[in-house]
Amino acid sequence: MRKRASFQCFYSFSYAALPLFLLLALLSIGCTSNRRAVTVPERKPLDRGVASWYGKDFHGRRTASGERYDMNDLTAAHRTLPFGTMLEVRNARNGRSVVVRVNDRGPFSKSRVLDLSYGAAREIGLVRSGTAPVELYLASRGGAPPRFTVQVAAFSDAERAVALKQELIGMYPETTIYADGNWNRVRVGSFNDRDQAESLRRELAVIGLQSLVVTAQ
Numbered sequence: 001m002r003k004r005a006s007f008q009c010f011y012s013f014s015y016a017a018l019p020l021f022l023l024l025a026l027l028s029i030g031c032t033s034n035r036r037a038v039t040v041p042e043r044k045p046l047d048r049g050v051a052s053w054y055g056k057d058f059h060g061r062r063t064a065s066g067e068r069y070d071m072n073d074l075t076a077a078h079r080t081l082p083f084g085t086m087l088e089v090r091n092a093r094n095g096r097s098v099v100v101r102v103n104d105r106g107p108f109s110k111s112r113v114l115d116l117s118y119g120a121a122r123e124i125g126l127v128r129s130g131t132a133p134v135e136l137y138l139a140s141r142g143g144a145p146p147r148f149t150v151q152v153a154a155f156s157d158a159e160r161a162v163a164l165k166q167e168l169i170g171m172y173p174e175t176t177i178y179a180d181g182n183w184n185r186v187r188v189g190s191f192n193d194r195d196q197a198e199s200l201r202r203e204l205a206v207i208g209l210q211s212l213v214v215t216a217q
């Protein structure tokens with residue numbers, strides 16, 4: 001025998017005195033807790049694996065694309081992606097991200113998915129450890145150019161992220177929090193031009209906030 005669904009909504013006045021259409025409207029408003037939450041699809045990475053980096057021993061040498069390797073540029077070596085592909089590389093250990101351009105082939109170790117330039121590895125805190133688990137995303141989707149933002153901090157504790165946002169929002173109203181379930185990232189601004197984002201990063205450094213430019217999700 002099927003059970004009838006029951007409404008658990010209570011009001012301090014009599015329903016009998018209300019027109020039917022108004023009664024239904026009140027019931028629908030009072031029972032919003034029974035509605036299913038709308039979820040946003042999780043962004044899927046292009047690949048996951050271990051990344052490493054290479055530096056001064058290769059500085060100035062020709063890469064597989066023909067250009068000179070500059071250890072301070074934000075570039076990377078990948079086995080198959082076309083030269084010029086823009087990748088967002090996210091360090092799974094600390095949540096930090098950097099956008100790099102594929103200009104070389106590698107890594108030669110089959111256990112790794114990407115070789116970062118020294119400059120890119122520094123941006124995501126990978127230099128000291130040498131390797132780290134990463135997630136790779138295409139930096140532009142649907143042919144649209146990526147947007148950039150300035151990440152001030154990343155907290156596992158949501159309350160700390162909210163507190164920092166409240167401190168910044170008076171001077172930077174465009175401060176937001178991007179949360180992915182593991183990290184709560186405090187970010188400022190959204191730019192089409194990376195140079196504009198870098199300018200804001202330098203401005204934040206003047207007031208003592210060490211930040212980095214990442215792609216905006």
